[in-house]
Amino acid sequence: MTPEEIASVRGELEDLATEVFEPFARNDQRRWGQVYLRGLLTDGRRKSVEPMAARLGEDGNRQALAHFITTSPWDPAHVRARLAWRMEKAIRPTVLVFDDTGFLKDGNASACVSRQYTGTAGKVTNCQVGVSLHMASDHASAAVDWRLFLPETWAPGSVKADPDKVARRTVCGIPDDIGHVEKWQLALDMLDETRSWGIEVPLAIADAGYGDAAAFRHGLQARGLNYVVGISTTLSAQPGEAAPVAGPYSGTGRPPVAKYLDKPQSVKQLVMAAGRRAAKPVQWREGSRPGTGRSGLKRMYSRFAALRIRPAGREVRQATDGPELPE
Template sequence: MGQVYLRGLLTDGRRKSIEPMAARLGADGNRQALANFITTSPWDPAHVRAQLAWRMEAVIRPKAVVFDDTGFLKDGTASACVSRQYTGTAGKVTNCQVGVSLHLASDHASTAVNWRLFLPRTWDPASPTADPGKVARRTACGIPDGVGHVEKWQLALDMLDETRS
């Protein structure tokens, strides 16, 4: 299902969520199988990221490691880690998710090889600024109990350590 999901991400179409991708994929677009792959498959993403970094290091011959944070604008509240926060994507504080990524870069190419979803303090039950509604949605969003708020700079250092290893 990984290949089918990737094909769905690379096909034309504005929406890259499961339902619209499944519709565009025709016979391969089993919505239930795609949803299961994304939400409950037991594969470890660290192994995928490690293999990607290993392969891209050989191709790109990086001269730099670049960190970035990117906002994913959201209208609703169903997605994990959505909160009112600043994002350069919109140039203001707005309702969004934020992803932190590590890229290998050279003069001619770059690629993201590691990434994390930023969990705002409002989603962390141990935070004094926790929002009870957001904390209650953690289970539905698949956020494990032991996962809490980590500053973006610390996420970047953790990804660097993981990628180097």
């Protein structure tokens, strides 16, 4: 980049930092917040304070940066709100995306580190997991809200609590009132917070880590959102035409609960029962490998079956009739 381009980018970054960090109570917090933001954008994989300070040159005051991160209190909700307002104007989102990311760790000193599954590594490993809400459109996306997932091993009241991890809560600065919350509930909490900022996006997307939870789907529906979520092939369900039937009622005592006559099947079994003819070929774009596409690249292609099913898990059996779920 030319010196003029670098100066232009730095000016835009300073404008963003001024807007986003405006709620900070003190001038020094606003200054070091801006420096920390620049540090995150510098080259280098390590984002801890010491290597960042070394890359920042004359602004690389390690002690001041460490103080800003560890002992300079500020409310992150105000910063996230301003970031979301700015991204709403820039992206013009048509969908909210819920996801989580694993941060691989070698040791156990960081807050909420535990052996858990993360798609980042594709396996169970030692990591932190962050749950995030993204605004997205056809041309861009940005994370505007996020939560650090606290595993049950870190929760004092859990039967899975690890005494060593619980003892580290104070050192890590985890407040006493923060306990284990399922990822799907963290996602709904972020949705509520984002809407409290005046941001309304009518469509939500999530993978099966969230879509498998009936309470998450019901939460989206209760908030008036349309949604497209993944589900696991092992999820139990009934065919779309199935209907629960209540037994005879004598007029005394509690009326019998309506039940499906047939046992539920897995989603995979329902798709297999539909047969090969129910699956239609779909090509959505060309990939990056050599192939027979117009541009000489391999076409992204698969077969899909569209079925209507009724979830049959324990959570939805509490209702008289489980909602239909397209698969």
